[in-house]
Amino acid sequence: MSRLDALRTRSARPRTFLGGHQSLSVFLFAIAITVLLPVIATLPPFSGFGTQKDWVNGFADAGVYILLALGLNVVVGFAGLLDLGYAAFFAIGAYTYAYGNSGFTGLDIPFWPMLIVGALVAATFGILLGAPTLRLRGDYLAIVTLGFGEIVPVVFLNSDKYTNGTNGITGIGQPSIYGVFGINGFGFTNPWPYYITIVVIITIVVCLLYRLEDSRLGRAWVALREDELAAASMGINTVTTKLLAFAIGASTAGLAGVFFSSKLSSVTPDSFGFTVSFTALAMVVLGGMGNIWGVAAGAFIVYELQTQGLKQLNTFAHSIGLQNVDFTNYQYLLYGLALVLMMLLRPEGLFPSRRRRRELHETPAEDELTAADPTAGVAA
Amino acid sequence: MTTAVQEPSRTARISIDRRWNTPIGVAIALVVAYLLLVIAAGPQAQDQFINALTIGGVYALIALGYTMVYGIIELINFSHGEIFMVGSFVCWWLLTTLGFSGAITDPLVLIPVLVLTFVVSMAVMGVVGVVIERLAYRPLRNAPRLAPLITAIGVSFILQNLVFVGISNSIVTIPQIIPNPELHIGPINIRLINLFVIVLAVSLMFALQMFISRTKLGRAMRSTAIDREAAQIMGVNVNSTIALTFFIGSALAGAAGVVQGLYFGVTVFNIGFQNGLKAFTAAVLGGIGNITGAAIGGFVIGFIEVLASAFGYGRWSEAAVFATLVLVLVFRPTGILGQQLADRA
Numbered sequence: 001m002s003r004l005d006a007l008r009t010r011s012a013r014p015r016t017f018l019g020g021h022q023s024l025s026v027f028l029f030a031i032a033i034t035v036l037l038p039v040i041a042t043l044p045p046f047s048g049f050g051t052q053k054d055w056v057n058g059f060a061d062a063g064v065y066i067l068l069a070l071g072l073n074v075v076v077g078f079a080g081l082l083d084l085g086y087a088a089f090f091a092i093g094a095y096t097y098a099y100g101n102s103g104f105t106g107l108d109i110p111f112w113p114m115l116i117v118g119a120l121v122a123a124t125f126g127i128l129l130g131a132p133t134l135r136l137r138g139d140y141l142a143i144v145t146l147g148f149g150e151i152v153p154v155v156f157l158n159s160d161k162y163t164n165g166t167n168g169i170t171g172i173g174q175p176s177i178y179g180v181f182g183i184n185g186f187g188f189t190n191p192w193p194y195y196i197t198i199v200v201i202i203t204i205v206v207c208l209l210y211r212l213e214d215s216r217l218g219r220a221w222v223a224l225r226e227d228e229l230a231a232a233s234m235g236i237n238t239v240t241t242k243l244l245a246f247a248i249g250a251s252t253a254g255l256a257g258v259f260f261s262s263k264l265s266s267v268t269p270d271s272f273g274f275t276v277s278f279t280a281l282a283m284v285v286l287g288g289m290g291n292i293w294g295v296a297a298g299a300f301i302v303y304e305l306q307t308q309g310l311k312q313l314n315t316f317a318h319s320i321g322l323q324n325v326d327f328t329n330y331q332y333l334l335y336g337l338a339l340v341l342m343m344l345l346r347p348e349g350l351f352p353s354r355r356r357r358r359e360l361h362e363t364p365a366e367d368e369l370t371a372a373d374p375t376a377g378v379a380a
Numbered sequence: 381m382t383t384a385v386q387e388p389s390r391t392a393r394i395s396i397d398r399r400w401n402t403p404i405g406v407a408i409a410l411v412v413a414y415l416l417l418v419i420a421a422g423p424q425a426q427d428q429f430i431n432a433l434t435i436g437g438v439y440a441l442i443a444l445g446y447t448m449v450y451g452i453i454e455l456i457n458f459s460h461g462e463i464f465m466v467g468s469f470v471c472w473w474l475l476t477t478l479g480f481s482g483a484i485t486d487p488l489v490l491i492p493v494l495v496l497t498f499v500v501s502m503a504v505m506g507v508v509g510v511v512i513e514r515l516a517y518r519p520l521r522n523a524p525r526l527a528p529l530i531t532a533i534g535v536s537f538i539l540q541n542l543v544f545v546g547i548s549n550s551i552v553t554i555p556q557i558i559p560n561p562e563l564h565i566g567p568i569n570i571r572l573i574n575l576f577v578i579v580l581a582v583s584l585m586f587a588l589q590m591f592i593s594r595t596k597l598g599r600a601m602r603s604t605a606i607d608r609e610a611a612q613i614m615g616v617n618v619n620s621t622i623a624l625t626f627f628i629g630s631a632l633a634g635a636a637g638v639v640q641g642l643y644f645g646v647t648v649f650n651i652g653f654q655n656g657l658k659a660f661t662a663a664v665l666g667g668i669g670n671i672t673g674a675a676i677g678g679f680v681i682g683f684i685e686v687l688a689s690a691f692g693y694g695r696w697s698e699a700a701v702f703a704t705l706v707l708v709l710v711f712r713p714t715g716i717l718g719q720q721l722a723d724r725a
Contacts, residue, residue, distance in 0.1 A: 133709075138526075147657070147661075150698065330545060337533060344520070
């Protein structure tokens, strides 16, 4: 009965602490974070690790991964479709902006409309790549998406004529806000405009996702994830529901891609390999599948640990005389350990969604009983 | 009440193809592949044909592990490709530790060294596979299906990173101990190494077929794959049977790793991912759970790659393999041998 209880609790819970929908609290939280993070960066010990500018630059880069994790969370966490080729949509978003605003095509479409275009193009590809996989389930879906994730960078790599091959597309235009606040083009030397931009994008995305989660579509995703057959017999159109999950997930990756290529000012096919997909997946799993703020926090923590944390561990190791240790090499070992341990010990993630926690900790009492018998016999 | 939801009936099972028309189909496919190679490569067709069989043998050996593990516990063992990679490093380690650097011409030395390399690598990788199963997969056997899949990805990261940090972060050269004369058997010119690899791969596959179809343990494996609980009631030790499946699958991947080392002479820490994915494609192509199918699928992938190169699209060969995977899963998820129903929603 507890799953039913979970549903009841969920629909009956007070929506926000400020009334209305969650958007206002998200806005306030975002403003607080935006102000706090750069301030924290100036305090010891963080101030010792880099200048405030470096930190803010790092936060802007982390934002890209937060967006990726948020989008992947829609596909994996909400709809329960394991997508291992998510980086493909990131790549498509990035190349879309590269085509829209670089010397390679000669076009000069501004960043802001391209943000929407990138999201739409990625969403279109999400539907195109998602459509053939609709009949597949679980791990087959994972493998097909993994295949797509491998094909897309290969296509970008090998179609020299259209993508400039290995060298990628360079000289991609920076965003501009036309002199408001005295800022024209965003520069490489000043990370602040990028930081603000990505925070705004993330805030909007998070608001929309919270609304989606509680919407008819969001509930349809959950139903689909729990039991596709039952969902279908309750009148949920599984085809459109799944395709919308792919499209919305992909569009978020598209946003991330556009921002990424404008900040880096170049795109190369090797930035979109399977490691990106798997990193985003690790972030979603660690943060807590299905929980929007948990996933965002997970992505931020993982990103900062991997960029700053490992670097500081190195400095520390070198300071105590371990000159040969380089912790940055152990990044994937740590990811791997984290994934395995997380699944074994805390499968709901660091910040689980309420529903997931109930599912994982209340229902399996009977399963555990039946599972305990054979293993007990062997262990003895 | 939540347990009232019935498990969908199990669909992928460890099986062996026994239909009379399969060998005929394979023969026709081989002839077609040869003709295509004649069109694409002209005088090099024969070399390319042998090359495809050799590469295909490696993929087939890896694919067997995927198909067995999927057949028995319905898990895509993502770390399997890394087992293959570590196997190639075991081969490198053994040969360099023994102090070999080039071809061994004396067969009295060569044969024991080869046997030793294969036995050590297969045993080590088999044990590694069993340990991984025990630590990372067994505790999650009753968890949601996503959970072991994610641990499998984690294990694959761990293995890859350990080799990257512990052994080498770049390409490693493996001594080419098999001498390289070209043999002329009738009209066929074949290098010794190719002959060795093809014969070895095919005989390992036959040994596995025999094991699964004729021995008691093989029967235990098949029955566990069909219905774990029923098998347990009939006195099969399910846990050790699953462990045995991992041992055999990983040992075959270890053998494939040695073949990789001996044939290509190089290995690198990230070789396992792509090769693993291709081998998985092979397993799906042959119909997952079907041992014969995985073997045939491996050779098909070998031919797809070689044909792509022969037609001048070498850079697209990987994309061709993955496109095959997607197309097969979408249009014929039961694989080319197509006797089981694959898991479709």
